[in-house]
Structure formats: C-alpha cells, structure tokens
Amino acid sequence: MLTLEKLTVQLGENRYCYNLCAGVDRVSAILGKSGSGKSTMLNVIAGFLRSTNGELQWNGQSLLGLPANQRPVTTLFQQHNLFSHLSVEQNIGLGINPQLKLTNEDHSSINRTLDEVGLHGYAKKNASTLSGGEQQRVALARCLLRKQPVLLLDEPFSALDESTRHEMIELTRNVIQEHSLCVVLVTHNSDDAHMLNAQLYELTEGELIKQN
Amino acid sequence: MPLTSSIGRWWMPGVLALTVLALITVLPLAALVLSATNVAPQDVLTNSHFRRVIWFSFYQALMSACLSVALAIPIAQALSREQRFPGRKLLINLFSLSLVIPTLVAIFGIVAVFGRTGWLNDFIGLFGIKPFSIYGLVGILLAHVFFNLPLATRILLQSLDNIPNEQWRLSTQLRMNASAQFRFIEWPAMRTQLVGVFMLIFTLCFTSFTIVMALGGGPRATTVEVAIYQALRFDFDLDAAVSLAIVQLLFCSALLLLSAFFKHEAPLGFGHRIPDQLFRPVSGYRWLNFLLIAVATLFVIMPLIGLIISAINPSTIKVLLHDNTIKAVFNTLFIALVASCLSVLMGIGLLLSSRHLRIRLGHYRLGQWIQHAGNIILVMPPVVLGTGLFLLLRNVADVFSIALGLAILINSLMALPFVLRILDGPLMQAAEQQDRVIQSLGIIGWSRWRLLDWPLVRKPLGFAMAISATLAAGDLSAIALFGSERAMTLPLLLFQRMGGYRFHEAATTAALLLITCLILFLILQAVVSGTVKRYNHAYA
Known part of the structure; x- marks a missing residue:
C-alpha cells in the first residue's frame, strides 16, 4: 500500500497537498489539466522533488529520507526513456546494474522480459532505430526487470498513435496483473484510465478528489 | 525544492577546474592590482x-x-x-x-x-x-x-x-x-x-x-x-x-x-x-x-x-633541416598537445559540475556562472595575464626558463571558451531530457561518463581538442612575452624571420606552421573522435 498523507509541495507560488491510498488491487489514475500538478506528484513519490510537509509511506515505511535510486519505485515517462546510443539490451541492463555489469543470468532474464513485452529478438537493436511504441515497450521491460513494487506511469501513452496506444495499454494491463504491481497513472486522457479499469482521482486546485 | 540524493562528489570536477583557473588567473590578477598601488x-x-x-x-x-x-x-x-x-x-x-x-x-x-x-x-x-x-x-x-x-x-x-x-x-x-x-x-x-x-x-x-x-x-x-x-x-x-x-x-x-x-x-x-x-x-x-x-x-x-x-624556394631544405626549426616544431607540438589536454580537462570539469547544479539541483544561474568562469580570458587578454604571471613569478623563478609552461597555461585558457561552447550542447541536452531516468536508475560517476556521456561527447571532444591544439600551436601572444632562443616555437621563429626581412626563410616557416596545424587538427580529430559507428556496432 502506497500512502500519501498531506504530502505537501511548494513550487514557486503554487502549493499542492496530496492525499492518496494506492493498493495493488487496482490502478490509481490521476486526471487533471496540464499544470494541475499531476507530474509533480509523481516527481515527489519518485524522489525527484522534495516535499515540504506531510508523509509518504510504502507498506508503513517512510520513503522521504531515501534518494531516488533507492526508493521501491520505477517510472515510465512519456518519452526519452531510452538512451538512444545504446542497444535495447544495454538500455534494459542499466535497470539491473547501473554499471552495466551483467551476468549470463541477467542476459537471459532480459531476453525473457523482451518476450513478455512482445519484442522477441530485439536485444541487439539500437534504441534509436525503434519506433515510438517499441521504445515504450523496452522502457516497460526495464521497469519490470527493476522488480520494484511501485510503478509510476507518467503519461506513457500520450506520445503514441491511436492503434499503438491501444496495444501498449493492453500490454500494460496484462503486465500489471501478472506482476501484481501498485500502479499510479497520471494522464489527461480518461480513456487510458478506463481501459486500465482504474480508480479515478481528479486533481483540482492542488487536491485529489476521488471520482465514482 | 529538488532532492539531493546521496550521490557523492559531483562538485569535485568543477572545484578542481575552478582551483586551477583561480591559481592561474586570480593570483596574477592580485599581483597586478597590488603593484598598481605603486x-x-x-x-x-x-x-x-x-x-x-x-x-x-x-x-x-x-x-x-x-x-x-x-x-x-x-x-x-x-x-x-x-x-x-x-x-x-x-x-x-x-x-x-x-x-x-x-x-x-x-x-x-x-x-x-x-x-x-x-x-x-x-x-x-x-x-x-x-x-x-x-x-x-x-x-x-x-x-x-x-x-x-x-x-x-x-x-x-x-x-x-x-x-x-x-x-x-x-x-x-x-x-x-x-x-x-x-x-x-x-x-x-x-x-x-x-x-x-x-x-x-x-x-x-x-x-x-x-x-x-x-x-x-x-x-x-x-x-x-x-x-x-x-x-x-x-x-x-x-x-x-x-x-x-x-x-x-x-x-x-x-x-x-x-x-x-x-x-x-x-x-x-x-x-x-x-x-x-x-x-x-x-x-x-x-x-x-x-x-x-x-x-x-x-x-x-x-x-x-x-x-x-x-x-618553395632555394632555401626550403636548409630552413626545414635547421636546428632551430626542428626544435621549434617539437616545442610547438608540446605546447599544443599539453595546452589542449589541460583546456579540455578544465572544460569538462566545469561542465560536469555545472550540469549537476543546473539540471539536478535546479540552481541554473549558479551553474551558468561556473561555466562563465571559463571565459575569464575574454576579460583578461593573454598579454595582460602574461604581465600578471610575470609579476607573480619574477621573484621566485626565471620566467624565461619556464616559458613553455607559461605559454601552455595561457594557451589553455585562450582555448577554454571554444571548448566550453563546443561541449556544452552535447553534455547538457541529453542529460536535460533524461535526468529523471538517469537519477532513478542510479547511474552515477564513472559509469555515467563511460556509458552515457562518452559516446555522445566523443566526436565533439575530438573537435574541441583539435581546435584548442591548433589555436595553441599557432599562437604568438603568449610565447612573445616569455619566449627566447631557449624556448623557440614556430610562430616565434616565423615572427623573427619576418622581422629580419628573410622572406624565403619566413615563407618556408609559415608553410611549415600551417602544415603542422593542419596535421595536428586532422590527427587529433581522427584519434579522439574515433569512429563512433564502431562503438555501436560492437553491441549490435
């Protein structure tokens, strides 16, 4: 269970206060206009931004003291998830070991995960040669291999065309069930949320309001 | 407020570079100002x-x-x-x-x-x-x-x-x-x-x-x-x-x-x-x-x-084989290579720390100022800097016997604005777009340089080294202050030969200097830049 208790962020003039309980049973989807503070919330959870007040816990343990790379969290961004000069395998491998020291076992688990996201045989390809949809699949594969219980989705489908988007959402839904992840999705498109069968929250004036 | 994660010594490259910069500019400046009271x-x-x-x-x-x-x-x-x-x-x-x-x-x-x-x-x-x-x-x-x-x-x-x-x-x-x-x-x-x-x-x-x-x-x-x-x-x-x-x-x-x-x-x-x-x-x-x-x-x-x-004239061979010419070629290459390395190291040091300040910590202004410190030579032109160094060192050393070293210092500063401009884009752009990914994966320090920066920066780095070496090889201003028969470079030799109305000798020396610069430029660019394609194919 991921809990945000009056988690407060001050960004210049704007003040945001988040309250949320996100479980593993259902995706939590945060809807709101651009600039409403959706991405800010994910940045605080992931540790890219510091909160001024309140509490952030995973299974009862506070995350606030931990740096970004030690939190039980992994994020799929809208774009620029991959390093374009590296291969697919290397891009995913960085999620296992940031020095890219990979064992044979690591290589086979990379290949297994690539199969899972439908990119069999893509390991040696250069990231810059992939389409937008394929890049997001690789990024998702890396998220899975990091084996973190919390998956943050920061508009991951917004840069994709219509049919690719549907495929990617489908894949994400299967993967979430398979790995029983706690997922927080941020989007401006309520269709995404509906297709993931998510619990909806509306972010207005810096506060989250649960929708039915 | 962005979060400072426990990732060590991001400030080190910048502090090192700034220290070197301060030693070779602030001290001479102080020497200048102090003697200005007289x-x-x-x-x-x-x-x-x-x-x-x-x-x-x-x-x-x-x-x-x-x-x-x-x-x-x-x-x-x-x-x-x-x-x-x-x-x-x-x-x-x-x-x-x-x-x-x-x-x-x-x-x-x-x-x-x-x-x-x-x-x-x-x-x-x-x-x-x-x-x-x-x-x-x-x-x-x-x-x-x-x-x-x-x-x-x-x-x-x-x-x-x-x-x-x-x-x-x-x-x-x-x-x-x-x-x-x-x-x-x-x-x-x-x-x-x-x-x-x-x-x-x-x-x-x-x-x-x-x-x-x-x-x-x-x-x-x-x-x-x-x-x-x-x-x-x-x-x-x-x-x-x-x-x-x-x-x-x-x-x-x-x-x-x-x-x-x-x-x-x-x-x-x-x-x-x-x-x-x-x-x-x-x-x-x-x-x-x-x-x-x-x-x-x-x-x-x-x-x-x-x-x-x-x-190409009757005295070409004689000039090329002259002792002074050969010595000058070696000195020129020495100054060029060392100054270029120093300049690029300082430039990368400043940029890496500035990048952390600008992108990770959000102190955009401060990061930019650290970068601007590398442009100090624009305020303190070579001859002014040389005068300061002369004042600073004349009581502790014979400045003419360390002429090559002083020329290296001044030339590395002269190239630094170019180095910063060339490397700024490649080091900042990708990092800006992907900072959160890099942060969440915990790629830091040497791994970050080896895996993420080097492949992107290698080509412009070759260009930066080539430019800075060529500038140093062709520069007269630094060596003119301190150079002598003991510390002869090609530009100084050319200047003497031009001044002595030895047209033929000067012509050959000028061509030799030009060729030296071109070869330096091409070799450095080829060696440092390497073939970027090969890097990719090695994993493909």
Whole structure:
C-alpha cells in the first residue's frame, strides 16, 4: 500500500497537498489539466522533488529520507526513456546494474522480459532505430526487470498513435496483473484510465478528489 | 525544492577546474592590482603617447568591425541566394578556416599578395600606379577583415538559411522583387544578428595582438595590447606595463558587459547545417551574386596560394633541416598537445559540475556562472595575464626558463571558451531530457561518463581538442612575452624571420606552421573522435 498523507509541495507560488491510498488491487489514475500538478506528484513519490510537509509511506515505511535510486519505485515517462546510443539490451541492463555489469543470468532474464513485452529478438537493436511504441515497450521491460513494487506511469501513452496506444495499454494491463504491481497513472486522457479499469482521482486546485 | 540524493562528489570536477583557473588567473590578477598601488593607472590617460595608443585601439577596432560587417551583408546575401553551385560547401568550409589558421601565417600570405613586392603592387605597377605599403592602419584593417569577414559572413548566412521556406514561397506569390525581398525578409533576419556580430568582431580586434605586432607597431599604429608587450619586453618599464594592463582589463570588462546586452551565439566550427530542401526563388542579378562570391573567394584564397607558392624556394631544405626549426616544431607540438589536454580537462570539469547544479539541483544561474568562469580570458587578454604571471613569478623563478609552461597555461585558457561552447550542447541536452531516468536508475560517476556521456561527447571532444591544439600551436601572444632562443616555437621563429626581412626563410616557416596545424587538427580529430559507428556496432 502506497500512502500519501498531506504530502505537501511548494513550487514557486503554487502549493499542492496530496492525499492518496494506492493498493495493488487496482490502478490509481490521476486526471487533471496540464499544470494541475499531476507530474509533480509523481516527481515527489519518485524522489525527484522534495516535499515540504506531510508523509509518504510504502507498506508503513517512510520513503522521504531515501534518494531516488533507492526508493521501491520505477517510472515510465512519456518519452526519452531510452538512451538512444545504446542497444535495447544495454538500455534494459542499466535497470539491473547501473554499471552495466551483467551476468549470463541477467542476459537471459532480459531476453525473457523482451518476450513478455512482445519484442522477441530485439536485444541487439539500437534504441534509436525503434519506433515510438517499441521504445515504450523496452522502457516497460526495464521497469519490470527493476522488480520494484511501485510503478509510476507518467503519461506513457500520450506520445503514441491511436492503434499503438491501444496495444501498449493492453500490454500494460496484462503486465500489471501478472506482476501484481501498485500502479499510479497520471494522464489527461480518461480513456487510458478506463481501459486500465482504474480508480479515478481528479486533481483540482492542488487536491485529489476521488471520482465514482 | 529538488532532492539531493546521496550521490557523492559531483562538485569535485568543477572545484578542481575552478582551483586551477583561480591559481592561474586570480593570483596574477592580485599581483597586478597590488603593484598598481605603486603606479597610477590614471596617468595612462594623461600621457599623450598612451592616449594615442588607446585612441588607435578603438579606432582600428571600429573600422575593422564596420568594414567586416558591411562587406559580409552582400556576400552572405549572394551566398544565400545562390544555393546551388559547385564548390559552395567547400567555400563555406574555407570560410571557417580563419578559425584555425595561425594568424601569422595568414599575415605572411597577405604580405605576399598585398605587400610592397606583392602581386597586387606588381599588377598595378603595370599601369604606372605607385605601390602602396600595407604597414600601418591599412595593413591592420586588411588583416582584420581577412579574418573577420568570413566569420561575419557565416553568421549572417546562417540566419538567412534559417528563414522558413514558407516566407520565400509567400514572397513569390506576392510577387516581391529582389529589393522587396531584401527589405521584408532578408534584412530582418540579418538585423537580429548584426549588433552581436559587430560587438564580437570589435572585441576581437580591440584585443588583437599578433596582427598589430606584425603590421603596425610604430608609434602611430599601436594598440594597448601591443603597448603592454613593448613596455615589458623592450622598455623594461614595468610600471607602464602594469598601468596599461589595468586599463586594458577595465576596457575588456566593459566590452564584455556590453556584449552581454546583445547576447548572441555565433555558430562555431564546421557544422554549418543547411536545412533540407531549401526553397529560394531566383531573384536579383545573378551575375552580381557570382561576382561578389568570386571576389570574396579570391580575397580569402589568394593569401593562402601566395604563401604556398613562395614557400618553395632555394632555401626550403636548409630552413626545414635547421636546428632551430626542428626544435621549434617539437616545442610547438608540446605546447599544443599539453595546452589542449589541460583546456579540455578544465572544460569538462566545469561542465560536469555545472550540469549537476543546473539540471539536478535546479540552481541554473549558479551553474551558468561556473561555466562563465571559463571565459575569464575574454576579460583578461593573454598579454595582460602574461604581465600578471610575470609579476607573480619574477621573484621566485626565471620566467624565461619556464616559458613553455607559461605559454601552455595561457594557451589553455585562450582555448577554454571554444571548448566550453563546443561541449556544452552535447553534455547538457541529453542529460536535460533524461535526468529523471538517469537519477532513478542510479547511474552515477564513472559509469555515467563511460556509458552515457562518452559516446555522445566523443566526436565533439575530438573537435574541441583539435581546435584548442591548433589555436595553441599557432599562437604568438603568449610565447612573445616569455619566449627566447631557449624556448623557440614556430610562430616565434616565423615572427623573427619576418622581422629580419628573410622572406624565403619566413615563407618556408609559415608553410611549415600551417602544415603542422593542419596535421595536428586532422590527427587529433581522427584519434579522439574515433569512429563512433564502431562503438555501436560492437553491441549490435
């Protein structure tokens, strides 16, 4: 269970206060206009931004003291998830070991995960040669291999065309069930949320309001 | 407020670089200021000789900048209107040569073409016109235009090539003639750059040293920069040198502040990118375009041809095998390579820490200031810095026996602004887009450099090293202050041979210097840049 208790962020003039309980049973989807503070919330959870007040816990343990790379969290961004000069395998491998020291076992688990996201045989390809949809699949594969219980989705489908988007959402839904992840999705498109069968929250004036 | 994660020593490269920078600039500056308490810089303004020097520095810089920019406008326009002719790309690359060609080499070529016994005087002599001398203001302006006309042309051409195709298509539909196109499309595009270009060239010419040394220097044609050198090396008048250095420091700071108002980024290097499928309507007199292009080409290329032709003469072999020549080649290569490494290391150090401050911690201003520290040489030109180093070290060491070391320090600072400009983009851009990914994956320190930075930065790094080595190899200003028979470099040797009216020897030395620079440039770029493709294929 991921809990945000009056988690407060001050960004210049704007003040945001988040309250949320996100479980593993259902995706939590945060809807709101651009600039409403959706991405800010994910940045605080992931540790890219510091909160001024309140509490952030995973299974009862506070995350606030931990740096970004030690939190039980992994994020799929809208774009620029991959390093374009590296291969697919290397891009995913960085999620296992940031020095890219990979064992044979690591290589086979990379290949297994690539199969899972439908990119069999893509390991040696250069990231810059992939389409937008394929890049997001690789990024998702890396998220899975990091084996973190919390998956943050920061508009991951917004840069994709219509049919690719549907495929990617489908894949994400299967993967979430398979790995029983706690997922927080941020989007401006309520269709995404509906297709993931998510619990909806509306972010207005810096506060989250649960929708039915 | 962004979160500082426990990732260690991001500040270390920057602190190291700043420490080196401070040691070689702040200490000499302190030495200058402290000895200024004995002298009165304001006396410079009452001394009529110095007043003339200051006036001439401004006058020649103003004239050079006006001429370069005024001539660059029609040439850039002609080049932009003629998008397709054989050799266009080569010509534009030739225009970037002025960045790396050693100043003295170009001066030699200019003398060979425009000098008293040069081609042009021979030619006009046929019509009974009296030969003219290029020593003094005329020569200085000629050389400054030779270097800065191509620079200005490239910057203006870039802004013309960036005009969207739609504007041109629209102008065709609106049936604009050539002068209307100039007024409504080309001029507005160039105008945004004009003040910046003008300031850039004015500053370059104001602190110009080698050109004024070689072609001016008399009481009527001396700049502050050269006057400092003369006071230090010929009159042994330390007080005068210090006073002038402080005056120069103030002028340069003022110029830099003024330029900051007209902030602009001049394109650097050889990567003049032409957008795909440029649409340009045919307009104006095409013969006029080609005439302008031809004259500009001749102006840039003739001195080079003149140099090469005169380099091969009866004394070529003797000069090449001379002990002094061989020693000078080794010293030049040594200075170039060490200065280039030092410059690139400082540049990377500043950029890595600045990047962390700017992108990760959000202290954008502070990060930028750290980067700006690398441009200190613009405020403290080489001769001023040299004077400070001289004051600082004269009591603890024989400055002439450590001449090569001092030249290395000064040359590495002279190249640093170029290094920073070249590496800034590649080190910042990707990092800016992917900072959160990098942070969440915990890629830090050496791994980050090896896996993420090096592949992206390798090619520009090769270019930066090549540029800085070439600049150091061709530089006269640093070695002129401290050099001697014991510490001879090719530019210094060339200067002596030119001054001694040994034309043949000078010609061969100039060609040798040019070839040394070209080879240095090509080898460094090839070795450091490597073949980036191979890196990718190794994993493919």
